[in-house]
Amino acid sequence: MANVLAFAETRDGAPRKVALEAITAARMLADATGGGEVHALILGAAGVSEKAKQLGEYGADVVYVVEHAALANYSPEVAAATAADRAKQGGYRAVVFSTSAQGRDLAPRVAAKLDAGIVTDVTSFKVEGDAITVTHPMNIGKVGATVSISGTPAVIAMRPNVIAPAANAKAGKIELIQPALDPAQARVTVKETKQGGGGKLDLAEAPIVIAGGRGLKAAENFKLVEDLAAAFGNAAVGATRAVTDDGWRPHSDQIGQTGRLVSPDLYIAVGISGAVQHLAGMRTSKTIVAINKDKEAPIFKLADYGIVGDVFEVMPALTEAIKEAKKGH
Amino acid sequence: MKIAVCIKRVPDMDVRFKIGADSASVDETGLKYDLNDFDAWAVEAALQLREKAGAGEVTVVSLGPDAAQETLRKALSMGADKAIHLKTERIPFDSSVIAKALADELRGGSYDLILFGKMAPDTANGVTGPIAAELLGVACVTAISSLEVNGQTGTAKRELEGAQEFVEFKLPAVLTVDEGLNTARYPTLKGIMAAKKKPLEVKPVQLGESKVNVKKMELPAERSAGKIVGEGAAAVPELVRLLQTEAKVI
Numbered sequence A: 001m002a003n004v005l006a007f008a009e010t011r012d013g014a015p016r017k018v019a020l021e022a023i024t025a026a027r028m029l030a031d032a033t034g035g036g037e038v039h040a041l042i043l044g045a046a047g048v049s050e051k052a053k054q055l056g057e058y059g060a061d062v063v064y065v066v067e068h069a070a071l072a073n074y075s076p077e078v079a080a081a082t083a084a085d086r087a088k089q090g091g092y093r094a095v096v097f098s099t100s101a102q103g104r105d106l107a108p109r110v111a112a113k114l115d116a117g118i119v120t121d122v123t124s125f126k127v128e129g130d131a132i133t134v135t136h137p138m139n140i141g142k143v144g145a146t147v148s149i150s151g152t153p154a155v156i157a158m159r160p161n162v163i164a165p166a167a168n169a170k171a172g173k174i175e176l177i178q179p180a181l182d183p184a185q186a187r188v189t190v191k192e193t194k195q196g197g198g199g200k201l202d203l204a205e206a207p208i209v210i211a212g213g214r215g216l217k218a219a220e221n222f223k224l225v226e227d228l229a230a231a232f233g234n235a236a237v238g239a240t241r242a243v244t245d246d247g248w249r250p251h252s253d254q255i256g257q258t259g260r261l262v263s264p265d266l267y268i269a270v271g272i273s274g275a276v277q278h279l280a281g282m283r284t285s286k287t288i289v290a291i292n293k294d295k296e297a298p299i300f301k302l303a304d305y306g307i308v309g310d311v312f313e314v315m316p317a318l319t320e321a322i323k324e325a326k327k328g329h
Numbered sequence B: 001m002k003i004a005v006c007i008k009r010v011p012d013m014d015v016r017f018k019i020g021a022d023s024a025s026v027d028e029t030g031l032k033y034d035l036n037d038f039d040a041w042a043v044e045a046a047l048q049l050r051e052k053a054g055a056g057e058v059t060v061v062s063l064g065p066d067a068a069q070e071t072l073r074k075a076l077s078m079g080a081d082k083a084i085h086l087k088t089e090r091i092p093f094d095s096s097v098i099a100k101a102l103a104d105e106l107r108g109g110s111y112d113l114i115l116f117g118k119m120a121p122d123t124a125n126g127v128t129g130p131i132a133a134e135l136l137g138v139a140c141v142t143a144i145s146s147l148e149v150n151g152q153t154g155t156a157k158r159e160l161e162g163a164q165e166f167v168e169f170k171l172p173a174v175l176t177v178d179e180g181l182n183t184a185r186y187p188t189l190k191g192i193m194a195a196k197k198k199p200l201e202v203k204p205v206q207l208g209e210s211k212v213n214v215k216k217m218e219l220p221a222e223r224s225a226g227k228i229v230g231e232g233a234a235a236v237p238e239l240v241r242l243l244q245t246e247a248k249v250i
């Protein structure tokens, strides 16, 4: 029986979906050790303790909250010092993060402070005697590794969207704590967090991702992708490097080896050839659909369903059909 | 300005990998190796900072077997001033072990900036830079896609999921480089000739113990070949039906 700490990431002052995934993963780990407690840590500006109550509904027994006026934006050094401090005091079996941009930044800092073993981009885990064994894709997803982490705690960062947040109501007792580092002392300060576009869903979290490639021909034709995303209502828009290189979309939308990793329930590739570097970022999607006018395009080898056709003809028809299908619900 | 760049030699990913006889490594026969792309962008960033300042020194460091020297020579031919080869029998999977060896070398080198790639695509952990920063006790900004340095402070941009972060930091600092920061230059013939005369110091190192060990490697199950639903807009109704009834994603 051992306790597990989960770091709850926020955006705009509220826990992100990846935070709920981390809590769920921590709950599974604690249960696998014979039923320990899950403790969560969340940092933010005034009001975050109110939002943190949600973490109890997903399996946190205790939620440690740092509320500080200087923490509206992510503060890597304050978060790392506080998480390491809490981990030392709590004597946890594992500390769980998400492999998001923030988790990738924070987890290694905390692991270093604890002199703990760390694996990121974890797709599954098991408690095996003295070790925690995880699976971790290597070589842009072309090789799967099973890796054991010895020592306590083990630091793991879960790949987003591989564990569905599971409601599992626990006490969720809120405990306000002080940051382990005065934010004024930080050498690194996030001055501003700018959202990519009005109310757009987050690529790492969206259950549906619609990605556009050079087949769309011009930046303004991404409207076809956005319209389909809007028809679904729960879809985010992604892009290939060909597209971000040409400045049609921001680099933060790029999916692939040098971009984001996504594994949504549904991935729709629109005018995308399916280069290995692109596949590296989306091959673990549950269902893949491809629309391409070239029936030999490599993306069709990976896609569950393909339509051979012109995106300018297929996309408006698909958007209408999805609107209709959604009405029926 | 004194800048160090940590660079890794990685296999070309555009191949079908085979698993080694021990079932816990990648079979290296026939693989082609090169400087990690993220590290090439880190070298480029260092060279641009040195060129802008009109003074300074860029040191490249790589840990691994003798072949790492080929990668170091490439960085020298791009324009780095000197190279350090931390010689080991192999490159371990555990990034913490690599970070410790790199930090031991870099400590006391009075570098203003130490640059890393955001990630090595083979081991794919993306943690070496921030771990080294902690061990060295210096500031760290990860995955930067823009950079400005002014004396003892700098600013950088980070790409999040659907958002961007604008960061201010104090030097000395560790920075890890994302795509989009720059385009790496190719070595020129003149650069390649010059690199042969640049200092490359070889230092054997003893690696620490790994807490993270690979037990097994395997090739992921191939996705079963999908089906072409049809051609053009006429295929849309059937696609939507399959998404509803078979894939159950709508």
Ligand SMILES: Cc1cc2nc3c(=O)[nH]c(=O)nc-3n(C[C@H](O)[C@H](O)[C@H](O)COP(=O)(O)OP(=O)(O)OC[C@H]3O[C@@H](n4cnc5c(N)ncnc54)[C@H](O)[C@@H]3O)c2cc1C
Residues within 6 Å of the ligand: A212, A213, A214, A215, A216, A239, A240, A241, A242, A243, A254, A255, A256, A257, A258, A259, A260, A270, A271, A272, A273, A274, A275, A276, A277, A278, A281, A291, A292, A293, A294, A297, A309, A310, A311, A312, B037
């Ligand atoms: C080191 C490195 C890292 C990289 N990292 C990434 C990465 O992270 N992400 C990434 O995406 N790429 C990455 N790339 C680039 C990658 O190799 C490809 O160049 C890129 O993915 C191609 O993008 P694309 O499919 O949009 O364009 P293309 O390959 O040009 O494909 C366009 C497709 O659209 C189809 N098409 C054209 N017109 C129409 C139409 N009217 N209707 C329907 N279909 C149409 C064509 O048949 C074609 O298949 C990387 C490359 C390198 C070398």
Ligand SMILES: Nc1ncnc2c1ncn2[C@@H]1O[C@H](COP(=O)(O)O)[C@@H](O)[C@H]1O
Residues within 6 Å of the ligand: B006, B007, B008, B009, B036, B038, B039, B061, B062, B063, B064, B091, B095, B098, B115, B116, B117, B118, B119, B120, B121, B123, B124, B125, B126, B127, B128, B129
């Ligand atoms: N063997 C190595 N020698 C030098 N630098 C390395 C080595 N391994 C990793 N790095 C650096 O650490 C970065 C991230 O690697 P990783 O944490 O393994 O994804 C790389 O882009 C390099 O800058």
